[in-house]
Amino acid sequence: MKIGFIMTKLGGPGWGGAHKVSVLIANYLSIKKHDVTIVVSEDSGQDFPVDSNIKIVNITKTYRQSRYRFLNLISKLYHFRKYCKENKIDIVVGLTSNMAVYSVFSCVCSPRRSLLSERTDPHFEPSKAILRFFRNCVYMLADRVVFQTPGARNYYPRRVRNRSEIIPNPISSNLPEPYNGDRDLRVVNFCRIAKQKNLKVLLDAFDIFFKKHPQYKLEIYGDTKDPSYKSYLEEYVKTLSSKNHITFMGACKNIHSKVLTAKMFVSSSDYEGLSNSMLEAMAIGLPVIVTDCINGGERMCIDNYTNGIIVPTKDAHATASAMNEIANDSNIEKTLSSNARLIRYELSEEKILSRWLNLLSDMENG
DSSP: OEEEEEESOSSSTTOOHHHHHHHHHHHHHHHTTOEEEEEESSOOOOSSOOOTTSEEEEGGGGSOOOSSHHHHHHHHHHHHHHHHHHTTOSEEEEESHHHHHHHHHHHTTSSOEEEEEOOSOTTTSSSSHHHHHHHHHHHHTOSEEEESSHHHHHTSOHHHHTTEEEOOOOBOTTSOOOOOSOOEEEEEEESOOSGGGOHHHHHHHHHHHHTTOTTOEEEEEOOOSOHHHHHHHHHHHTTSTTGGGEEEEEOOTTHHHHHTTEEEEEOOOSOOSSOHHHHHHHHTTOOEEEEOOTTOHHHHHOOBTTTBEEEOTTOHHHHHHHHHHHHHOHHHHHHHHHHHTTHHHHTBHHHHHHHHHHHHHHHHHO
């Protein structure tokens, strides 16, 4: 089976969970002796190791860039399709709605099959209604679609739902073992620094929490494609009483080792698909506090006060209250930590990636 993954790039600013999962799936399929190609449309470094047997093709070298975005889109569509045809790709995989467009139009009116995957909350992204309508039309043309949560699948019409599977994110097997000792007085978050993450709520919550726990620090890890938003957050921090205890750490490759001994992980997102940072924080045994996003990924994975704490979105006071509970009660901290880490077995790479392989095999045979 020849499988092509269509991606924007393999690293750099804006490279997030969907890209990482694409590479995890591609690596797994390659190890299982399938012929795998990753086709990218932007130059970049690699933020995650790619199996040596996977062919990486950069189509930017095959066409002239235009200053008009629409012409670049048409050129990419043409060259993605041309490559898949010339190299006899059987199934074209695109994770995220942007890549869905290229995947579907690489396959339409051809023997190739398209497999798409929704990686965020379709209620909110893309932000413009006309783009969401276009995305919905594209999904109607797909052969199969993978969703991470029932909430995401239920957004779409029956035609899409009937061709769909629910497969959660896999948890990397390379994560460090959970930490069992006394925890540092640190609150951590690691994510793309984007408006979707509503980090202002986290900053406000920490400032409230700090009044009772002035010995704590807040560390926020991650890069951004929106420097103006990060600048806004940095300026906002200067107005807070806890300003000297808040640090934007930037991106780092050994993030899990950096946060392993922290007291808690706190997410303040307005919406998510199924948060990789939440899953990874749980897998390494961090007590987690996350927001109750409409897509339902948090409630799918967390039993409240058993393996994590769920709070309302946009509510700094509720978030600060949950932070106080973990800081004040070592029994809550230890219960959350010991139960959270079990998710690394429930969503192990082997369990989840084998489901992707079964789906692709069904598509090949169907």
